Amino acid sequence: MADTSLKLVDGEWLELIGEEFHSLDAKLDLLANFTPERNLVFSNFSLPLSRTKVLILGQDPYPGIGNAMGLAFSTKQKLLPKSLKNIFTELYDDLGIKRTDGDLSDWHQQGVALLNTHLTTEIGKSLAHQNLGWLELTGKAIEIYANSNVVALLMGNSAAKYSSLFENAIVTSHPSPLSAYKGFFGTKPFSRINEILERRGLSIINW
Secondary structure, rough: OHHHHOOOOOHHHHHHEEEEEEEEHHHHHOOOOOOOHHHOHHHHHOOOHHOOOEEEEOOOOOOOOOOOOOOOOOOOOOOOOOEEEEEEEHHHHOOOOOOOOOOOOOHHOOOOOEEEOOOOOEOOOOOOOOOOOOHHHHHHHHHHHOOOOOOOEEHHHHHHHHHHHHHOEEEEEOOOOOOHHHOOOOOOOOHHHHHHHHEEEEEEEOO
């Protein structure tokens, strides 16, 4: 039911785009065999807009059973997806932080929005729900983040197209094995984000 999947959504977001949340939530009633679990779909929006400092934008959830948790790139599975492995490789090269836990909830709690442009997909199939209408919600959310002057990390072409909306956008290639060597590795996004936050007088992210 709607209250199950929307209960995580912070009141600030419901005030701003509540109609879109309810509309997309109703569509979930018609779906089966999708990921993440129904009660995790809107997890990113548990972070109030007023506490958000950074946006990391993904495309759609990991399609494997139990991999996605409603936060872009984040997983509780011990076997890390290759894109996340590459993110952690760059994190180590950038800041010397060696991370093996794929659950990025600690980033989220510090003010990092982890948003996919499509919040669900069919289990076992990437981008299966790209025509479901998710952009009606996430497109507006991205504009709201931009107008709130968050720092954006936009990895890959689908994310990069939003770069013009943001005053501070770090644009790289996608961290997938197919493109990480073409403009993701060596970009030092994590230290660059913290430098921007410091200049603004905000606390940095403990990555």
